[in-house]
Structure formats: C-alpha cells, structure tokens
Amino acid sequence: MNTPRKTPTMADVARLAGVSPMTVSRAFKRDASVSDATRSAILEAADTLGYVFDSTASNLRSQRTDFVAVTIPSINNANFADTVRGLSEGLKERGLQILLGYTDYDIQEEERLVEQLLRRRPEAIVVTGGRHTPRTRRLLENAGIPVIETWDLPDNPVGHVVGFSNAAAVRSMVDHFVSVGITRIAFIGGDADRDTRGTDRRAGFIAAMQAHGLDPDRLIAAGTPPISMREGADAMGRLLDTLPDTQAVICVSDLSAFGALTECQRRGVNVPQQIAVAGFGDYEIAGICVPSLTTINPLPREIGKRAAELILDVLDGTQEGPATIALEPILMRRQSSP
Amino acid sequence: MNTPRKTPTMADVARLAGVSPMTVSRAFKRDASVSDATRSAILEAADTLGYVFDSTASNLRSQRTDFVAVTIPSINNANFADTVRGLSEGLKERGLQILLGYTDYDIQEEERLVEQLLRRRPEAIVVTGGRHTPRTRRLLENAGIPVIETWDLPDNPVGHVVGFSNAAAVRSMVDHFVSVGITRIAFIGGDADRDTRGTDRRAGFIAAMQAHGLDPDRLIAAGTPPISMREGADAMGRLLDTLPDTQAVICVSDLSAFGALTECQRRGVNVPQQIAVAGFGDYEIAGICVPSLTTINPLPREIGKRAAELILDVLDGTQEGPATIALEPILMRRQSSP
DNA sequence: ATGAAAGCGCTAACAG
DNA sequence: CTGTTAGCGCTTTCAT
Numbered sequence: 167m168n169t170p171r172k173t174p175t176m177a178d179v180a181r182l183a184g185v186s187p188m189t190v191s192r193a194f195k196r197d198a199s200v201s202d203a204t205r206s207a208i209l210e211a212a213d214t215l216g217y218v219f220d221s222t223a224s225n226l227r228s229q230r231t232d233f234v235a236v237t238i239p240s241i242n243n244a245n246f247a248d249t250v251r252g253l254s255e256g257l258k259e260r261g262l263q264i265l266l267g268y269t270d271y272d273i274q275e276e277e278r279l280v281e282q283l284l285r286r287r288p289e290a291i292v293v294t295g296g297r298h299t300p301r302t303r304r305l306l307e308n309a310g311i312p313v314i315e316t317w318d319l320p321d322n323p324v325g326h327v328v329g330f331s332n333a334a335a336v337r338s339m340v341d342h343f344v345s346v347g348i349t350r351i352a353f354i355g356g357d358a359d360r361d362t363r364g365t366d367r368r369a370g371f372i373a374a375m376q377a378h379g380l381d382p383d384r385l386i387a388a389g390t391p392p393i394s395m396r397e398g399a400d401a402m403g404r405l406l407d408t409l410p411d412t413q414a415v416i417c418v419s420d421l422s423a424f425g426a427l428t429e430c431q432r433r434g435v436n437v438p439q440q441i442a443v444a445g446f447g448d449y450e451i452a453g454i455c456v457p458s459l460t461t462i463n464p465l466p467r468e469i470g471k472r473a474a475e476l477i478l479d480v481l482d483g484t485q486e487g488p489a490t491i492a493l494e495p496i497l498m499r500r501q502s503s504p
Numbered sequence: 505m506n507t508p509r510k511t512p513t514m515a516d517v518a519r520l521a522g523v524s525p526m527t528v529s530r531a532f533k534r535d536a537s538v539s540d541a542t543r544s545a546i547l548e549a550a551d552t553l554g555y556v557f558d559s560t561a562s563n564l565r566s567q568r569t570d571f572v573a574v575t576i577p578s579i580n581n582a583n584f585a586d587t588v589r590g591l592s593e594g595l596k597e598r599g600l601q602i603l604l605g606y607t608d609y610d611i612q613e614e615e616r617l618v619e620q621l622l623r624r625r626p627e628a629i630v631v632t633g634g635r636h637t638p639r640t641r642r643l644l645e646n647a648g649i650p651v652i653e654t655w656d657l658p659d660n661p662v663g664h665v666v667g668f669s670n671a672a673a674v675r676s677m678v679d680h681f682v683s684v685g686i687t688r689i690a691f692i693g694g695d696a697d698r699d700t701r702g703t704d705r706r707a708g709f710i711a712a713m714q715a716h717g718l719d720p721d722r723l724i725a726a727g728t729p730p731i732s733m734r735e736g737a738d739a740m741g742r743l744l745d746t747l748p749d750t751q752a753v754i755c756v757s758d759l760s761a762f763g764a765l766t767e768c769q770r771r772g773v774n775v776p777q778q779i780a781v782a783g784f785g786d787y788e789i790a791g792i793c794v795p796s797l798t799t800i801n802p803l804p805r806e807i808g809k810r811a812a813e814l815i816l817d818v819l820d821g822t823q824e825g826p827a828t829i830a831l832e833p834i835l836m837r838r839q840s841s842p
Numbered sequence: 843a844t845g846a847a848a849g850c851g852c853t854a855a856c857a858g
Numbered sequence: 859c860t861g862t863t864a865g866c867g868c869t870t871t872c873a874t
Contacts, residue, residue, distance in 0.1 A: 173648055175851060186861050191853060199859055216646035221623040222563040223851035226866050231560065241604075242585030250579060263620065266579075266604055282601065285559040308554035310511055395792045424789075431794040451762075451789070454733045456769040513867060524845050529869060537843060561867035565850050 174215040183211035194219055225287065233263040234477060235288035237279055239271045239295075239361070240392060244449050245466040246294065249316065252470020253292065260478055262289065269294070271361045271391050277302045284309050290477045296320025296327070297362045312480040314473050317363060317464070319492055326480070327490040328473045332363050333370025335462050335495040339416055339444050340374035342497060346504045348413045348442065349380050354401045354426060355418035357387030364391050364418045367446065371416060384409055388422060398422025402429040412441060414503065420445035420452045420461055427455060427502065442503035448496075457501030464495040512553040521549040532557055563625065571601040572815060573621035573629040577609045577699070578730060582787050583804040584632065587654065590808020591630065598816055600627065607632070609699045609729050615640045622647050628815045634658025634665070635700045650818040652811050655701060655802070657830055664818070665828040666811045670701050671708025673800050673833040677754055677782050678712035680835060684842045686751045686780065689713065690722035692731070692739045692764060693756035699729030702756045705784065709754060722747055726760060736760025740767040750779060752841065758783035758790045758799055765793060765840065780841035786834075795839030802833040 180187040185204060192198035193208040200208075211217075225231045234257055238246040254264050267283055269276040277299045283291065290311050296318035298306070306313045306324045313325035320327060343351055353371040356364045368385065375382035388401035398417055402425065405412060417423035423445030430437050437443050437457055445452055448463035472491050479485035518525040523542060530536035531546040538546075549555075563569045572595055576584040592602050605621055607614040615637045621629060628649050634656035636644070644651045644662045651663035658665060681689055691709040694702045706723065713720035726739035736755055740763065743750060755761035761783030768775050775781050775795055783790055786801035810829050817823035 177851080187851090188853075188862080189860060192860085201859060204859080216642070218619065218643065218647070219623045220625065220851055222560060222569065222625055223866095224853075225560040226564050226850090226868085227852045227854075229854095229866065241588060242580055242582050244580050247580030281556065285557050287558060287560055304554070305556065309556070395788050399792060425792055428792050428794050450733050454737060454763060454766050456766050515867080525867085526846080526869080527844060530844085539843060542843080558867060561850095562869070563850095564852085565867075565869045567850065 173220075174217045175220070176217075178215055179208060179212045179217050182215060183208045229287075231287050231289060232261055233265045233286075233288050235265050235267070235280075235283035235286070235291040237267045237269050237276060237283070237291075237293045239269050241266075241268050243392070245447050245464065248466035249294075249470040249473075252467040252472075253474045254470070256471050256474020257477065260481075262477075273297065273299050273302065273362070277305075280305055289481065290314070292316060292473055292477075294318075295362050296323065296329070298324075312477055314476060316469050316473055318366070319490070323488065323490065325488050326476055326485075327488075328469050328476060328493070329491075330464055330493045330495050331370075332366035333373065335446070335464065336367045336370035336416060337374040337377075338495075338497050339460075339462060340371060340378070342499075343414050343416075343442070343444075343503070344378050344380070348504070349378075350384070350409075350411055350413045351375065351380070352384035352386060352405055352409060352412045352415040353418075354386045354388050354393070354398060354405065354415055354422055356389065356391035356393055358390055361391030361418075364393075367418055384412060386415075388418075391418075393418055393422040395421050395425035395428070398425025399429040400425075402426035403433075406430075406433065406435060406441075414442035414444065416444045416446075418446060420447045420449040420459060423459055423461070423502075424451050424455055427457070427459065438501070438503050444503055448498055452498070452500070460500045460503040461498050462495045463498055465493050468493060511558075512555045513558070514555075516553055517546060517550045517555050520553060521546045567625075569625050569627060570599055571603045571624075571626050573603050573605070573618075573624070573626035575605045575607050575614060575617055575621070575629075575631045577607050577632055579604075579606050581730070583785050583802065586804035587632075587808035587811075590805040590810075591812045592808070594809050594812020595815065598819075600815075611635065611637050611640065611700070615643075618643055627819065628652070630654060630811055630815075632656075633700050634661065634667070636662075650815055652814060654807050654811055656704070657828070661826065661828065663826050664814055664823075665826075666807050666814060666831070667829075668802055668807075668831045668833050669708075670704035671711065673784070673802065674705045674708035674754060675712040675715075676833075676835055677798075677800060678709060678716070680837075681752050681754075681780070681782075681841070682716050682718070686842070687716075687718050688722070688747075688749055688751045689718070690724060690743055690747060690750045690753040691756075692724045692726050692736060692743065692753055692760055694727065694729035694731055695725030696728055699756075702729050702731075705756055722750060724753075726756075729756075731756055731760040733759050733763035733766070736763025737767040738763075740764035741771075744768075744771065744773060744779075752780035752782065754782045754784075756784060758785040758787040758797060761797055761799070761840075762789050762793055765795070765797065776839070776841050782841055786836055790836070790838070798838045798841040799836050800833045801836055803831050806831060 176190045267279040292314045372382040386401045389397040445461040452459035452461045514528045605617040630652045656667045710720040724739045727735040783799040790797035790799045
C-alpha cells in the first residue's frame with residue numbers, strides 16, 4: 167500500500183453517511199440545524215474515514231478565517247506573553263483564534279510579517295508599538311480590518327490604540343527618585359533605536375531629568391535590544407567604573423535591572439544603600455529577587471484584555487470611530503530603592 | 505464613501521496591468537518566467553490598488569500551505585523559544601513558515617490544538633513531548649504529513665523524534681551529587697502529572713536514588729506546572745522546615761531553582777555550603793545569578809535545528825523510515841553546588 | 843513568455 | 859431539517 171492516500175473530503179464523508187455534502191458541512195458547525203441522528207451518523211462516518219475539516223477551503227468560500235493576527239517583538243517575553251494571554255482569553259468566547267508573529271524588535275521585519283499575516287486574511291490585526299515603516303502603515307490602513315496598536319500612545323495612530331506612554335512611565339520613576347532627594351541618576355538601555363519602546367523610555371528619562379534641571383547624560387549603552395541580563399550586568403560594571411558617584415540607575419527592563427543587581431552583588435556594592443536600581447515591566451523576577459526590584463508595571467494583561475474587547479466591539483459595529491485607551495502604568499516600590 | 509470596499513483580487517490587478525490573471529500569478533512567484541517589463545507593470549498596478557495576495561485561495565488551489573505547525577507547552581519559556589528559533593531558522597531557507605500553538609502543559613488542550621492546526625493543512629507538524637491522548641495520536645498518525653516529537657524519547661513514537669531522556673538527565677545530576685558524597689537529596693517539582701517532562705524528571709530522580717540505595721522520598725510538591733519562581737521559593741521553605749538535614753535539592757526547572765535560591769538568601773541559608781541547589785534548563789538566569797546555578801542544558805536550540813533538518817529531508821524524500829535523534833544534555837556545574 | 847479553461851473543498855443562497 | 863447550484867481567488871494544465 168504505497169499510494170499517498172489523499173485525505174478524505176466532505177464528499178467522502180457524505181457518501182459514507184448517505185447524506186449530501188451540505189449536511190456534513192452543517193454537522194460540523196455548532197449552531198446549524200441537523201437532526202441528532204444525522205449528526206451522529208456523520209460524525210461517526212468522519213471518524214471512520216479519519217476526516218479532518220479543511221479550513222483552507224472553508225476560509226476561501228466563506229471569506230472568514232476566524233483568526234486575529236498579532237505581532238509581538240519577541241517570543242519569550244513575559245510581558246508580551248501576558249498581553250497575548252489577555253487577548254486570547256478575550257477572543258476565545260467569540261471563537262476567534264490568534265495567529266502570532268514575531269518582529270524581533272525590528273520594524274523592517276515587522277513589514278514582512280504584517281504582509282505575511284494579511285495574506286492570510288485575518289479578521290483584525292494587533293501590532294505592538296506605534297512606529298512602523300511607511301509601507302507597513304499603508305498595508306495596515308488598506309487592510310480593511312480593525313487595526314490596534316498597543317504598548318504605546320502613537321501621535322498619529324493607524325486606527326485603534328490600547329497602550330500607555332513609555333516616556334511618562336519613566337518620568338514617574340525619575341520624579342520619585344528626585345522626590346526622595348536622589349539627583350545623580352543614570353539610565354541603562356539599548357544602544358540603537360531598534361526597540362522603539364526602549365527608545366521612548368530613554369527619551370522620557372532625558373526629558374524628565376532636564377525638566378528637573380538635572381544632568382541627563384548618564385546614559386549607558388548596553389547593546390542591541392532586547393537587552394539581556396548579562397548585558398545589564400556589563401553595563402552596570404561600566405557605570406560603577408566610570409560614574410561611581412551615581413545614586414540611582416533606571417534600567418530599560420527588569421531583565422537588565424536584575425543583571426545590574428547581580429553585578430552589584432559580585433562587587434559587594436550594596437543596593438539600595440550605595441546605589442538604587444529600578445527596572446521596567448514587573449516581571450516575576452522583580453518581586454522575588456533579593457533585594458526585590460523597584461519597577462513599573464505596565465499592565466500587560468490588561469492591554470490584551472482591552473484590545474480583545476475593542477476588537478469584538480468593532481466587529482459587532484458597537485464601536486464607531488477609532489478608540490484610544492490609555493492605561494496608567496503602576497510604580498512598584500520595592501527593596502532596591504528608597 | 506461608506507461602502508465596505510472589497511479588497512482587490514488578481515483579476516483587478518490583471519485588468520489594470522492589461523494582462524491575464526495567470527500572468528499576475530506568475531509575477532508574484534520568484535521563479536516564474538515573466539518579462540521584466542510585464543512584471544514591473546504588474547507590481548506597479550498591484551501597488552496602486554493596494555493589492556495583497558490572498559493565500560487562502562492559493563493554499564486551496566495548490567494544496568500547499570508552506571507552513572509547519574509547532575506546538576509548545578507555553579509561550580514565554582526561553583527553552584521552548586530557543587527550539588522554535590532553531591526550527592524557524594532551519595525552515596526559512598526553504599520558504600517554510602511556522603504556525604505556533606500553545607498547549608498550556610495540558611494534553612487535552614494539545615488535542616484541541618493539534619486538530620485546529622491540522623485543519624489548516626500544514627506540511628509537517630512538530631509537537632513537544634511524547635505523551636498524547638489517544639485521539640491526538642490518531643490524528644497525528646492519519647495526518648499524512650511528517651510528525652516530529654521533541655523534548656522526549658517516547659517508547660512508541662508516532663513518527664520521528666528529536667529529543668533526550670529527561671529521566672536520564674536527572675539521573676546524571678543525582679550521580680554527580682552522590683559522587684561528591686552527597687546522599688540526602690530532595691526533589692522540587694509539580695504536584696500533578698500535567699507536565700509530562702516534569703513527571704519524567706521526578707521519576708528519573710526516584711529511580712536514580714533507588715539505584716544508589718538512597719531514600720527517594722524527599723519529594724516536595726510545588727504546585728501545578730509550570731512551577732513559578734515563587735512556588736520554587738515556597739517549596740524550598742517547606743523543605744528547609746520539614747527536612748532540614750537535606751544536603752542538596754534538584755528542582756524541576758531553573759525558574760523554581762532560582763526561587764529556591766532566593767528563599768535561602770532570605771533565610772540566611774548558605775548555598776552551597778549548607779545546601780546545594782540544582783536546576784534544569786540552563787536559562788540565562790542560571791549563569792548570572794549569585795551564586796550561579798548548577799543545571800542541565802538540554803540543547804533546546806539544537807533540538808529545533810535538527811528537527812528542521814529532519815523535516816526538510818523527509819519532504820525531499822531523502823529520509824526514508826522514521827528517525828530518532830537522541831541528544832545528550834550537558835551537566836553545567838556552577839557555584840550553587842560542589 | 844503569455845493565455846484559456848477548469849477546479850481545489852467548502853459553504854452562501856435559495857429551495858423545498 | 860435537508861438538498862441543489864454556483865462560486866470564493868487562485869493555480870494546474872495544456873496550449874500557443
């Protein structure tokens with residue numbers, strides 16, 4: 167038996183069950199009207215043949231795919247994973263699946279990815295960030311489906327927005343440090359503008375320092391985003407070597423902040439007595455490491471949840487114009503700072 | 505202008521460019537023979553109309569989807585992310601995309617997911633783990649495409665395998681501890697059989713202890729998999745409270761092991777002098793935390809790379825029967841143990 | 843290098 | 859509750 171047995175189709179199932187293909191089609195939808203006897207006969211026939219529904223055909227004919235495209239910068243990032251989880255749960259009730267793609271923090275890669283995703287005809291698309299190549303923007307504008315930008319508050323949104331201001335979030339951290347008398351503050355972040363959220367956080371740091379009349383030049387370039395724990399540690403080493411009078415350091419993420427903490431441990435530098443350390447993201451590690459890490463919780467799960475609600479409203483026609491939902495990140499004071 | 509402008513089709517592009525739809529189709533494939541002049545006219549027409557290729561139609565007609573389905577237990581796990589990266593890079597050269605799904609460490613959820621994925625007609629499917637529901641197994645066997653099980657060495661594989669023995673990997677850790685004179689060893693892991701790899705690791709621990717004639721009953725149940733850092737810390741607290749003479753603890757993953765380390769720090773328990781701690785996975789944190797963490801590197805990237813090679817060989821017809829590729833995890837000795 | 847005809851497997855639309 | 863007809867947008871196949 168060497169013939170590459172083609173997978174059975176609905177017609178095969180219909181023949182075996184003694185009904186028309188249309189009835190088989192109905193038997194596979196939950197709301198359709200098929201008698202219980204007929205349905206179970208059909209499901210049994212399908213099982214016998216090992217039939218698996220072909221959604222490529224269904225999608226083409228019905229012009230519906232029942233999935234939502236989502237782009238995130240990276241697999242393996244707890245923050246974005248939380249956003250995806252919020253989205254996923256919110257969309258599940260309506261039978262919408264998520265098709266996920268990774269941009270690797272690169273807006274060129276985002277362009278390729280967005281086109282790939284749109285070719286599959288999603289019902290809506292959720293992108294991370296508000297800065298895109300001109301072509302990505304055009305693709306999104308012409309897609310004819312709801313577009314949601316997240317994790318940012320773009321000046322000129324493509325469509326809907328569920329996000330927060332990365333710059334303002336970092337400003338709140340600077341304000342906090344200044345309010346407790348700390349003035350010599352450094353920032354550890356990426357050395358390229360690849361990660362637009364990281365860039366916004368750095369810009370927010372500089373602006374906040376200037377607003378307080380403080381020196382905004384204690385900037386340590388830690389590498390190409392995303393910044394790893396190791397790169398955070400190395401950057402902290404350079405900071406301690408070159409600007410030893412620094413009183414506090416704000417890191418672009420909790421991962422680099424944790425790396426920075428470990429470097430302090432290795433050098434016997436006491437945190438927060440000798441230097442305060444803050445992160446961004448409120449990853450699990452921030453709450454459990456010793457000392458625990460002062461950070462900013464950007465409500466990633468909530469972003470996903472709100473985006474899902476928005477998508478359902480737009481698809482239902484409940485939501486009229488483009489919506490912008492601005493969330494307020496929460497400053498989490500912990501042991502690594504006053 | 506309120507009419508829901510339908511997206512343009514190849515026919516629209518063909519009309520504007522003054523050619524047949526077939527020529528447009530060819531212009532969008534790289535290897536097809538179309539004159540340069542015609543092609544650029546077509547691409548310009550497509551751009552003018554904002555045309556985006558419809559892969560639902562292409563997939564149906566050509567009976568090819570050019571993607572490989574991959575199931576992993578969790579988004580946001582650096583080990584599985586590495587496997588996906590290895591796969592992704594290996595498949596890219598052949599123009600194969602990855603369609604990713606998450607089982608949430610649940611073989612029931614895996615069943616739903618596998619069926620969803622197979623409905624989209626992938627060219628191959630890669631699953632994490634070698635234990636499935638009977639129906640999942642049947643679906644995979646009848647799918648008519650290459651099936652690869654990873655991160656395990658199943659007794660009775662569905663098709664191809666790229667993995668390692670979780671039990672043997674933990675045994676090597678037990679052997680190491682015994683060889684340096686440590687005999688009172690505990691294991692921190694999940695309290696359910698939900699995570700099959702975690703279950704295998706615990707079984708490997710028990711078997712190894714018995715083989716050495718040692719007490720295999722220092723088992724601390726840490727919660728429902730995946731075990732978080734916090735759950736690792738709580739479990740370590742219980743271990744120190746109830747079995748204070750324990751000399752070493754092996755944790756089901758680096759995340760729980762790091763949590764355990766922090767609990768020791770909080771209690772002033774010295775690692776490794778008072779108790780040794782080992783993890784599993786060789787996540788980035790294992791190499792950078794203080795003390796750094798003894799662990800096992802299961803070569804996650806290599807698993808993905810080999811799986812990709814295997815898929816290409818099978819699709820090319822180069823690989824004949826089912827292959828089993830067994831990798832050897834590497835024990836990483838670091839500061840948290842002798 | 844380009845075109846014409848046919849059809850992938852399913853379901854919308856209409857009938858009964 | 860069930861069946862018939864047609865066609866979604868592309869690409870295979872066969873021409874020229």
